[in-house]
Amino acid sequence: MSSSLPEQTKTPAPAGVFTLVITGAPYSSQAPQTALQFAQAVLAAGKRIDRVFLYGDGVHLSSSLSTPPSDELNLSEAWASFLTENNIPGVACIASALRRGLVNEAEMQRYELTASNLRPPFEIAGLGEWVDSAASDSRVLYFHKGG
Amino acid sequence: MSSSLPEQTKTPAPAGVFTLVITGAPYSSQAPQTALQFAQAVLAAGKRIDRVFLYGDGVHLSSSLSTPPSDELNLSEAWASFLTENNIPGVACIASALRRGLVNEAEMQRYELTASNLRPPFEIAGLGEWVDSAASDSRVLYFHKGG
Amino acid sequence: MSTLIIIDQPPYGSWDGREALDMAFSLAAFDQPVSLLFCGAGVNWLRKGQDAAKVQQKSIERNLSAAPIFGVEALLADSDACGRYGLAESDLLEHAIITDFGPELTNRFDHVAFAG
Amino acid sequence: MSTLIIIDQPPYGSWDGREALDMAFSLAAFDQPVSLLFCGAGVNWLRKGQDAAKVQQKSIERNLSAAPIFGVEALLADSDACGRYGLAESDLLEHAIITDFGPELTNRFDHVAFAG
Amino acid sequence: MISFKTLHILNKPPEHSRFSLCLAAIGPEDGLLLTENGVLAVTQRLAIHRERCFALAPDLEARGLSAHLSSDQTVSFDGMVGLAASAQNVISW
Amino acid sequence: MISFKTLHILNKPPEHSRFSLCLAAIGPEDGLLLTENGVLAVTQRLAIHRERCFALAPDLEARGLSAHLSSDQTVSFDGMVGLAASAQNVISW
Numbered sequence: 001m002s003s004s005l006p007e008q009t010k011t012p013a014p015a016g017v018f019t020l021v022i023t024g025a026p027y028s029s030q031a032p033q034t035a036l037q038f039a040q041a042v043l044a045a046g047k048r049i050d051r052v053f054l055y056g057d058g059v060h061l062s063s064s065l066s067t068p069p070s071d072e073l074n075l076s077e078a079w080a081s082f083l084t085e086n087n088i089p090g091v092a093c094i095a096s097a098l099r100r101g102l103v104n105e106a107e108m109q110r111y112e113l114t115a116s117n118l119r120p121p122f123e124i125a126g127l128g129e130w131v132d133s134a135a136s137d138s139r140v141l142y143f144h145k146g147g
Numbered sequence: 148m149s150s151s152l153p154e155q156t157k158t159p160a161p162a163g164v165f166t167l168v169i170t171g172a173p174y175s176s177q178a179p180q181t182a183l184q185f186a187q188a189v190l191a192a193g194k195r196i197d198r199v200f201l202y203g204d205g206v207h208l209s210s211s212l213s214t215p216p217s218d219e220l221n222l223s224e225a226w227a228s229f230l231t232e233n234n235i236p237g238v239a240c241i242a243s244a245l246r247r248g249l250v251n252e253a254e255m256q257r258y259e260l261t262a263s264n265l266r267p268p269f270e271i272a273g274l275g276e277w278v279d280s281a282a283s284d285s286r287v288l289y290f291h292k293g294g
Numbered sequence: 295m296s297t298l299i300i301i302d303q304p305p306y307g308s309w310d311g312r313e314a315l316d317m318a319f320s321l322a323a324f325d326q327p328v329s330l331l332f333c334g335a336g337v338n339w340l341r342k343g344q345d346a347a348k349v350q351q352k353s354i355e356r357n358l359s360a361a362p363i364f365g366v367e368a369l370l371a372d373s374d375a376c377g378r379y380g381l382a383e384s385d386l387l388e389h390a391i392i393t394d395f396g397p398e399l400t401n402r403f404d405h406v407a408f409a410g
Numbered sequence: 411m412s413t414l415i416i417i418d419q420p421p422y423g424s425w426d427g428r429e430a431l432d433m434a435f436s437l438a439a440f441d442q443p444v445s446l447l448f449c450g451a452g453v454n455w456l457r458k459g460q461d462a463a464k465v466q467q468k469s470i471e472r473n474l475s476a477a478p479i480f481g482v483e484a485l486l487a488d489s490d491a492c493g494r495y496g497l498a499e500s501d502l503l504e505h506a507i508i509t510d511f512g513p514e515l516t517n518r519f520d521h522v523a524f525a526g
Numbered sequence: 527m528i529s530f531k532t533l534h535i536l537n538k539p540p541e542h543s544r545f546s547l548c549l550a551a552i553g554p555e556d557g558l559l560l561t562e563n564g565v566l567a568v569t570q571r572l573a574i575h576r577e578r579c580f581a582l583a584p585d586l587e588a589r590g591l592s593a594h595l596s597s598d599q600t601v602s603f604d605g606m607v608g609l610a611a612s613a614q615n616v617i618s619w
Numbered sequence: 620m621i622s623f624k625t626l627h628i629l630n631k632p633p634e635h636s637r638f639s640l641c642l643a644a645i646g647p648e649d650g651l652l653l654t655e656n657g658v659l660a661v662t663q664r665l666a667i668h669r670e671r672c673f674a675l676a677p678d679l680e681a682r683g684l685s686a687h688l689s690s691d692q693t694v695s696f697d698g699m700v701g702l703a704a705s706a707q708n709v710i711s712w
Contacts, residue, residue, distance in 0.1 A: 031630075064261055139709065
């Protein structure tokens with residue numbers, strides 16, 4: 001099969017570092033489940049994940065209050081354990097998080113809210129963290145809601 | 148224009164009582180905005196709303212921590228004010244709410260969680276509240292996510 | 295006051311189907327007549343041989359099979375959608391009935407609702 | 411490292427479009443080359459004469475008009491989608507360019523992403 | 527007050543799978559109200575030729591589409607309440 | 620390891636508007652991986668005749684569709700990592 005496109009004919013080395021961006025919410029989309037199974041397989045293949053970035057509805061994954069029925073997987077908990085055990089930063093986009101009611105201690109105080117609900121080790125930061133990955137050699141993979 | 152369908156040829160009196168069911172989340176769908184403008188028009192027309200029921204992703208509307216930018220409408224706050232001023236019960240479905248991390252004081256204690264984030268006057272209750280409306284003379288209107 | 299709950303979203307990709315089922319079971323639990331209609335990609339909930347554990351979710355096959363016992367009057371599947379997704383009646387879970395979607399069907403119910 | 415951010419959701423019904431715009435502006439703020447592509451029902455973001463206040467939302471027309479100033483390289487609109495939604499170039503906001511969607515377009519970028 | 531058998535409220539754009547599902551369910555005595563991104567149907571002249579088809583004015587105006595539909599086919603939220611109250615049934619798609 | 624120009628990851632069912640958008644963007648040297656409800660394409664024999672089209676096995680099995688695709692076109696999550704690592708670019712639809 002031939003291509004008329006001249007650019008990018010090189011075959012680069014396979015990517016060794018992944019960034020995962022999750023934009024689908026748990027208990028609404030399959031995105032966080034698919035992303036977790038993918039992430040486990042990345043590490044099993046001896047590759048690295050430099051960061052997991054939650055954007056849009058994906059920030060709901062960082063809730064410390066999510067309490068599914070006991071016979072369902074607690075996805076927030078499972079993701080938090082995975083990140084902690086493998087020392088991978090998990091970052092929720094601050095603009096997405098504030099709109100959707102996900103806040104840490106600092107934001108709680110800044111906006112004089114009654115509680116915080118961000119599950120450690122998730123942190124809150126700006127889109128700069130995502131730009132940082134996108135501009136690096138890291139392979140950025142998105143996990144959107146399906147349908 | 149004629150119909151071949153024999154049933155329901157009566158023309159009943161216009162509905163005087165509405166139940167609103169919101170299933171789309173704020174800052175993800177337009178559903179809570181449309182529902183609020185509709186609700187205001189219902190009262191302006193001298194009709195009644197017996198209950199607002201939040202289901203599925205719609206439960207996010209009951210968050211006390213949602214903090215949109217100051218130049219955007221705070222939909223949780225606007226809905227809470229509307230319900231309080233007009234003495235209309237706002238109910239978040241317990242199964243939807245627990246999965247998605249929306250809890251009141253009672254659920255916080257029951258599940259030993261670190262915080263509660265349900266904005267008054269919203270309450271948490273079962274689908275029985277919705278069945279109650281569906282089985283009554285109330286006109287039940289759904290506000291789903293659009294697309 | 296009979297209700298038709300419609301599921302048009304495919305399985306496992308969203309929670310709409312599960313939450314629609316909860317609505318139907320709640321109505322049945324309070325002795326309200328209710329039927330379920332699967333249409334569009336939603337008919338794939340009715341396919342035999344699903345293994346939800348593979349995507350770390352709970353199966354709803356047992357719930358669907360028990361629907362008549364719990365008082366859900368009918369599990370209806372839109373014939374066009376079944377055709378589109380290669381589903382003959384023999385491919386469907388027990389109790390599912392293939393029917394035609396349209397105003398004749400929805401007019402038989404006082405309430406027609408989606409979960410989301 | 412050039413990026414194409416695609417918006418295929420129509421305006422006001424979801425936040426995807428706004429959050430896609432934020433992504434594009436962030437890249438531009440960090441001096442990363444970025445373009446925006448509107449396709450499918452997303453082309454309706456580019457229609458002149460919108461009044462977002464009517465649905466109690468903020469207008470993004472000003473942001474889109476300022477996109478080139480902030481360093482977004484191009485506002486592209488898929489020609490098929492424009493045709494489907496009755497949009498000629500004169501109906502579009504300033505700076506928008508009608509183009510053809512396909513691999514020739516996406517291949518010009520190192521990253522191609524949706525907001526959701 | 528106009529009265530229908532069923533009022534169908536459609537808030538999805540023409541590309542959405544539930545858009546055509548809704549159109550297939552509209553009976554001869556039914557009404558249709560386009561809201562939110564359902565109003566994009568007017569750009570393709572879809573559904574709007576049928577009798578008793580309306581679109582919500584604020585959603586048309588937000589999307590710059592007021593000129594696409596005659597004023598007797600547009601309703602305010604007050605009009606939407608009237609339509610929803612007078613129909614025998616309402617289905618939200 | 621199979622190498623592509625762009626790997627397209629498609630997790631939407633055939634009825635979703637982004638499904639056809641994805642198909643329109645696939646170039647001659649590209650690969651396609653169906654995941655989540657994207658695997659429903661196999662029931663309609665859509666896209667799966669093209670070269671370098673794969674489907675994620677756990678999603679096929681969850682939906683009772685394993686028999687619809689030959690095993691050389693199905694991949695595990697390990698295989699998905701390999702595909703995503705070896706492609707020059709990845710687009711998630």
